[in-house]
Amino acid sequence: MISIQLIFLIIFGLAAIWFGWRVFMTSSMVRSALSLLASMVAIGALFLVMEAEFLGVLQIMMMGTEMSIMAIFMMMYMMDPGGLGNMDMSHQKNISIAAGVIVTVLIIGAALATDWGTIATQFPGPHEQNRLLGMEILKRSMMIFETAGVTILTGMIASIAVALSIKKSMEK
Amino acid sequence: MTPILQYLLLFGMLIATAGFVWMLYLIKQSLGKTLEEPGKDIPAESGNLVPKPAWLRYHVRYYGYALLFLAFDMEMAYMYPWAVVYQEVGLLALLDMGVFLMILFLGLVYTWTQLGLKRQ
Amino acid sequence: MELLITALIIAAVLFGIGLYGALSQTNLVMIMMGIELMLGAAMINLVAFWRYLHPEAFSLQMFVLVAMTVMALEGAVGFAIATQRFRTSGTVEMEESAELKG
């Protein structure tokens, strides 16, 4: 079973990386938003391969809506959302590539150099995971959970206030 | 069936669907080609022949809802695990989630008062 | 062991791509895409640590939920700023928004 897991880890990992790369390589806005969606779905599939079922399905669901909303915002604000003009919308390319490569190499080096200890073999099944995560939310991480609620409220108020403010002052 | 086999089966079904669709396309291709006629490839626009592409800037008038939805959507990530253990924990769970949902409901009420719940 | 290392390498490459995108794009929405990729890479790491090192510690899964919340809120606030920018100056190119420097 281990080898199947490794094969699918590599397949979905390569898919995530390839679609993530396509995001910045296409000039069609909706295509880049949906490439990001495909990359995120591949990440969700990686979660499923690592048998975190709830998180995987949740990731696949959340990103479906989030990236589609990203696509509509791209449509609203871009000069050329279809990418027919092949405009280049990047700057400081060399510095960015250097930064990306250096950080990647550093992280991989850190991952290889660290002694990770023993790998766990026993882990709870899907239903047990849901139950234990619920217990975690209600018992030990209850304050984190309520804080997340307040954070969501703050984000909601901030986004609505910022996005709709001018509209209101014009209506007065 | 172990969980990983279930996911394999789901993935295999997706691949099988793609294969089925591909076969359908192959059969269709063997039946005949499309005739080349002028104006045939122009999309429906109530009789107007519009040669320009349609991919232009488009004002999506429900973006206020979209912003609210992005934030509100996250609440269900916490709600599913909570629902599974609800009866086990009892009153504490009800109060806990009651506070959480009240906080989020405040956000909805705020948007309502800011006239966010209408076509912009 | 090789499973954990594979997952970490995938996450590292995704993080690098996200960093490249966030630094090189001039457009606010595209910059946000880079940030989302980086957050996604962080989430892969968290899940890999949960699965291969501490399957009994569910605070790791809780951490993933919080990361997802951050992702959604970053989206909402970022789009709101983009809307406001577009309304005041008619563009969301970040090279022209010197007034956001503070």
Added chain:
Amino acid sequence: MTPFLSGFMITLLFVGGVYFVAVLERCSMTGNVSWSGPARSFLLLFAQEEIKTRKHDKVFFETAPVLFIGVILLTISILPFGRGSVIIDLGTGALFINAALVYIMVSLLMAGWAVNGVYAMVGGWRALAQLIAYSMPVVMALTATVMRAESMFLTDIVESQQSLWNILYQPVGFILFYISALAIAFLPPFDLPVAEGELAGGVWADLTGARKLLFRLGRLALVLTLSVAVVVLYLGGWMGPWLPGFVWTFLKTLLVAASFFAVGHFMPRIRHDHLLEYNWKYGVPLALYNIFQVGVVLLL
């Protein structure tokens, strides 16, 4: 029942159900029952020539129909048709239904964008508006059923309705889920993405031949899937006296599908901003009330 036999039965019920739903759809549009109608329109679409619009987005044009029909097949494969006869009993079934149905919107968006036509594109954006409207009520209604079953296995959700069906236990949730199911399947009162009157067919306007066939077939399967989902979540699934479980599931499913089309036959199409407004102003508070009510009743 052996796995092979139950798989065979599920396939049989699925194919028969899709055909029956096709007959029902024709009946709701034309008013008379024609048993050969769906087969004739199938052959018509199968023989139709493939027209591709100019400058279409090739990737999306090919992916959208596959994604559309694929997610529907995934959804139907996790729904239980009878006691112990389910293809894949997923540990997070209730969440998976929701996750798969989001991608119906994504495929409509892709199809609308791909053909590079104005009507199709507006149809795609409307599909997203519809998702934003119905998503919250449907999630909260599902959560309330999970609360009662203490598990996300769909079979456990059916078993939890042994004493009282969920339609009586949480009627508000049933109404929300039923209306949202109509919106998910973009059936007539909510057929905004494919509106014939306003958008000349919307997302489907420029698709011909095999792609249109896949979308039409997928929509029929989607109606069947959602009917089974309503039966499993609210109408007690395979439970019923005298007859075997399969028969009960099938009868209830056909009843629900018929009621879907009946509602669509008598209601005018709703505007997309009204849909958003009603769902957020009344649907979300009602769904919250439903969760609260179920929570209190469960504790008593």
